[in-house]
Amino acid sequence: MITIKNLYKKYDNVTVLNDINIKVFDNEVFGLLGPNGAGKTTLIHILATLIKPTAGTATVNGYDIIKNPSEVRSSIGIVFQAPSSDDMLSGYENLKLHSLLYAVPKELREKRISEVLELVGLTNRKDDQVKKYSGGMRRRLEIARGLLHKPTVIFLDEPTLGLDPSSREVMWKYINRLVKDEKITLILTTHYMEEADFLCDRIGIIDKGMIIALDSPTQLKEGLGGEVIEMELAKKKYVDKENIDRLLKQCNFVRKVDLDTKKGSLLIYVDDASHNLPAILKILNNTNSTEVESVELRSPTLNDVFLKFAQRHITRKQGHDDEDDDNDSEGGFMERYAQYGNK
Amino acid sequence: MMIMILKGGLWKDMLNMETNNKWIELELVKLYAIWLREFKVFLREKSRLIASTFTPLLWLFVIGEGFGATTDLFGTARFAADTNIGYQQFIFPGIICMSVIFTSVFFGSYIIWDRKFDFLKSVMVAPVSRTTIFLGKAFGGMTTSLIQAAILLIVGFVIGIHYTPLSMVFIVIIILLLSFTLTSLGLTLGSHMESLEGFQLIVSFVVFPLFFLSGALFPLDNLPTWLSILTTLDPVTYAVGALREVMLGITGINSFAMNIGVLLLSAVSLGTVGVLSFRRMRAV
Numbered sequence: 001m002i003t004i005k006n007l008y009k010k011y012d013n014v015t016v017l018n019d020i021n022i023k024v025f026d027n028e029v030f031g032l033l034g035p036n037g038a039g040k041t042t043l044i045h046i047l048a049t050l051i052k053p054t055a056g057t058a059t060v061n062g063y064d065i066i067k068n069p070s071e072v073r074s075s076i077g078i079v080f081q082a083p084s085s086d087d088m089l090s091g092y093e094n095l096k097l098h099s100l101l102y103a104v105p106k107e108l109r110e111k112r113i114s115e116v117l118e119l120v121g122l123t124n125r126k127d128d129q130v131k132k133y134s135g136g137m138r139r140r141l142e143i144a145r146g147l148l149h150k151p152t153v154i155f156l157d158e159p160t161l162g163l164d165p166s167s168r169e170v171m172w173k174y175i176n177r178l179v180k181d182e183k184i185t186l187i188l189t190t191h192y193m194e195e196a197d198f199l200c201d202r203i204g205i206i207d208k209g210m211i212i213a214l215d216s217p218t219q220l221k222e223g224l225g226g227e228v229i230e231m232e233l234a235k236k237k238y239v240d241k242e243n244i245d246r247l248l249k250q251c252n253f254v255r256k257v258d259l260d261t262k263k264g265s266l267l268i269y270v271d272d273a274s275h276n277l278p279a280i281l282k283i284l285n286n287t288n289s290t291e292v293e294s295v296e297l298r299s300p301t302l303n304d305v306f307l308k309f310a311q312r313h314i315t316r317k318q319g320h321d322d323e324d325d326d327n328d329s330e331g332g333f334m335e336r337y338a339q340y341g342n343k
Numbered sequence: 344m345m346i347m348i349l350k351g352g353l354w355k356d357m358l359n360m361e362t363n364n365k366w367i368e369l370e371l372v373k374l375y376a377i378w379l380r381e382f383k384v385f386l387r388e389k390s391r392l393i394a395s396t397f398t399p400l401l402w403l404f405v406i407g408e409g410f411g412a413t414t415d416l417f418g419t420a421r422f423a424a425d426t427n428i429g430y431q432q433f434i435f436p437g438i439i440c441m442s443v444i445f446t447s448v449f450f451g452s453y454i455i456w457d458r459k460f461d462f463l464k465s466v467m468v469a470p471v472s473r474t475t476i477f478l479g480k481a482f483g484g485m486t487t488s489l490i491q492a493a494i495l496l497i498v499g500f501v502i503g504i505h506y507t508p509l510s511m512v513f514i515v516i517i518i519l520l521l522s523f524t525l526t527s528l529g530l531t532l533g534s535h536m537e538s539l540e541g542f543q544l545i546v547s548f549v550v551f552p553l554f555f556l557s558g559a560l561f562p563l564d565n566l567p568t569w570l571s572i573l574t575t576l577d578p579v580t581y582a583v584g585a586l587r588e589v590m591l592g593i594t595g596i597n598s599f600a601m602n603i604g605v606l607l608l609s610a611v612s613l614g615t616v617g618v619l620s621f622r623r624m625r626a627v
Contacts, residue, residue, distance in 0.1 A: 045626075045627055048468050049468070050464065050467065050468055050626040050627050051625075051626070051627060070470050071470075073468060073469060073470040074470040078468055080461055080464060080465065082461050083461070084460070084461035084462050084464055084465035085462070085465070086380060086384065086460075086462050087460075088383070088384045088387050088388065089380065089383060089384070093380075093383065096376075097376050097377075097379070097380050098465075098469065100372055100373060100375070100376035101373050101376055101377075101466065101469040101470075101471050102469055102470065103369045103372065103373070103470070129387075145465075
C-alpha cells in the first residue's frame with residue numbers, strides 16, 4: 001500500500017507538486033494521467049526515493065520514503081520512461097547484474113531470471129546484446145528487471161511511450177497478465193487516455209502538480225452523464241437552432257444538447273442511446289429545418305472526462321489568479337490539451 | 344579502513360556484529376556486480392582498448408626515438424653514471440603513467456555517459472550504497488588501467504627494460520595507487536557534470552596538465568620555480584618518480600618512500616572526496 005500525504009515539490013520558485021494526497025491499495029492498478037510536465041514523473045521519482053520532497057512525505061509498503069529509503073528501494077520495482085539497461089551487456093547479463101544489486105538469494109537467482117525472461121517473452125534473445133533489441137523488447141527487458149526481486153509495488157513510467165500501436169497492445173497484455181500472475185500493486189503514469197482506461201482500477205488526473213480528479217474510469221465517465229450521439233448536419237440547409245433545442249429537450253431521456261450551427265455538428269447526451277436514437281431522428285426529420293448526414297453513437301471517453309476537469313480547473317484557477325495576483329499566464333492552456341481533442 | 348569506508352559512518356550498526364557481517368557480505372556482492380559490469384563493457388569496447396594503447400606507443404617510439412636521437416638530457420651528473428639509459432628508456436615510466444592517466448580519468452568521467460543513458464539511475468534506485476557504487480567503479484578503473492599498462496610493460500622488453508619479481512610487485516602497486524587516485528578524480532569530476540560538453544574540458548584542463556607536469560618527459564632537477572611548484576602539486580609526479588626508481592634505478596628529487604607516501608595520501612584523499620561527491624550526487 002502507498003500513502004501519500006501533503007506532498008510538495010518545489011524547484012526554486014516553480015511548484016512541481018502541490019499538496020498531493022493519494023492512497024493506493026494493495027493489488028490495485030493506479031494510473032496517473034496528465035499532460036507532459038504535469039508532475040507525474042517527479043511524483044514517481046519521489047516515491048522511488050530518487051528525489052526528496054520539499055514538504056510532506058509518503059509511505060511505500062509501510063516504509064517512509066525519507067526515513068527508510070533503502071527499505072523502500074528493496075521493496076519496489078521501477079521501469080523508467082527511457083530504457084536504462086546497459087546496451088553493451090546482454091539481456092541476461094543485465095538481469096544478473098540487478099539480481100546481485102538487489103541481493104536476490106544465490107539459490108534463487110537463475111530461477112528468477114529465467115522466470116521473468118519467460119514472462120516477458122525474451123528467453124530466446126537473452127544472450128543478445130541489448131543494443132540489438134527493438135524498442136519494445138527493451139521495454140520488456142526493463143519490466144523483467146523491475147520484477148526480478150519480487151517487489152510488491154511496481155512503478156511504470158509511461159510504459160508504452162514511443163511504441164507503435166501493435167507493440168502497445170502487446171505491452172498492455174503483458175501488464176494485465178503481470179498484475180494477475182504476480183499479485184502486485186502497480187502505479188503507472190501515462191498521457192494516453194485509452195491506456196489508463198484499459199489498464200487502471202483507479203485514475204488520478206494530474207495537472208500542474210495538482211490532482212484534479214480521482215476515481216475509477218467508469219465513475220469518471222459516468223460523471224459526464226449518459227452516452228453521446230454525435231451527428232453531422234447538412235451544412236447548406238437552414239438550421240433552426242432554437243427549435244431543435246426546444247424539441248429535443250422536451251424528451252425526458254435527453255440530458256444535454258450541443259449544437260454548433262457553423263460546423264453543422266450536433267452532440268446530444270442521452271440515456272440509452274441505441275433505443276432512443278430512432279425517436280430523435282424522427283423529431284429532427286419533422287422539424288424540416290435540417291437534414292442529418294451521419295450519425296455516430298459513442299460512450300463518453302476519458303478524453304471527454306479530461307477536457308471537462310481541465311476546463312473546470314481553468315475556471316477555478318482563474319478565480320484564484322485574480323485573488324493572488326498570480327502572473328502565471330493561463331494562455332496556451334487549451335492548446336496544450338488540443339492533442340487530446342484530436343485523438 | 345575499507346570497512347569504515349563501506350559503512351559510511353553508520354556507527355550504530357557496527358554494534359550489531361552479525362547483521363553487520365551479513366550487510367558487508369551483501370555490499371561486497373553488489374560491489375563485485377558493479378565491477379564485473381565495468382570489466383565486461385571494457386572487454387567489449389575494443390576500440391577503446393586499441394585507441395588507448397596506440398597513443399602511448401606513438402609517444403614512446405616517435406617522441407622517444409625522435410628526441411632521443413638529438414637531445415642529450417643526460418649530460419648532468421645524475422645520469423652520467425649509467426650510460427645505458429637513453430631518452431626512450433627514461434620516458435618509459437612516464438609513458439606508463441600517461442596510459443594510466445588517460446585510462447583512469449576517462450574511465451571515471453564515463454559516468455556522464457552512464458547518466459546520459461539512464462543506466463546510473465537504475466543503479467541508484469537499487470538498494471546499493473553510494474560508497475559501494477563508487478568503489479565498484481574505482482576498482483573497475485584500476486582493472487582497466489592495469490590491463491592497459493600491462494600491454495605497455497610487455498613492450499618494455501623490446502626497448503630493453505629489465506624487470507625483477509620484486510620490481511614487478513612495486514610496479515603493480517604504484518600503478519594501482521595511481522589509477523585509484525585518478526579514477527577517483529574522474530568520477531568526482533563526472534559526478535558534478537551534467538552534460539557531455541564538460542568532457543572536453545577534462546581533457547584540456549586535467550588530463551594533459553597531469554601528464555605534462557609529471558616530469559614524464561624531462562628530469563625535474565633544473566626546473567624554473569613556477570614549473571617546479573606545479574610539478575610538486577601533480578600526484579603523477581610521484582608515480583613517475585617511483586616507477587623510474589624501480590624500473591631504471593634512477594633516484595629522482597624525491598625518495599622512494601616519499602613517492603609512495605604521497606601516492607597513498609592522494610589515493611586516500613581523492614577517494615574520500617569521490618565518495619562524498621557520490622553521496623551528494625543527484626540521482627535524476
